[in-house]
Amino acid sequence: MKKSAEFSKDDVITVPLEDDLTPVNGVPKEHQSERRVRIFIPAKPATQSGIHGTRLWRIEFDNRERWENPLMGWASSGDPLSTTVVEFETSEAAKEFCKRQGWPCYVESPNILKMNVKSYGSNFSWNKRTRVGSK
Numbered sequence: 001m002k003k004s005a006e007f008s009k010d011d012v013i014t015v016p017l018e019d020d021l022t023p024v025n026g027v028p029k030e031h032q033s034e035r036r037v038r039i040f041i042p043a044k045p046a047t048q049s050g051i052h053g054t055r056l057w058r059i060e061f062d063n064r065e066r067w068e069n070p071l072m073g074w075a076s077s078g079d080p081l082s083t084t085v086v087e088f089e090t091s092e093a094a095k096e097f098c099k100r101q102g103w104p105c106y107v108e109s110p111n112i113l114k115m116n117v118k119s120y121g122s123n124f125s126w127n128k129r130t131r132v133g134s135k
Helices: 091-101
Strands: 037-040 057-061 066-068 075-077 086-088 105-107
Touching: 037 091, 057 091, 086 091, 091 105
Parallel strands: 037 105
Antiparallel strands: 037 057, 057 086, 066 075
């Protein structure tokens, strides 16, 4: 090994920009290569009236085997990724994440509804076709 006096300015350590860390992340091989990941925008809950937080992309893993717990009757699973939820701003970011982890993925196209902006007065307007209130 060189001593500090033996190093010159030309001695440079180059580090690769992209390292593949999937072999050392601790996830078993069957959870990496055999899993399919669905990338989608989840539907808005029925109890939500606004659109806040409904534009995030989410990844979801395919379901592995489940069984009914004989003691309580609950559904059980030995799959640690079945309840994993990861959200992204764009579908490209989600695809890049799946690519880095070694998971095959597919993207579901979103069903985004356009919100019609109405004025407060339209709640009380008179519909001329049916001659009834619009409420």
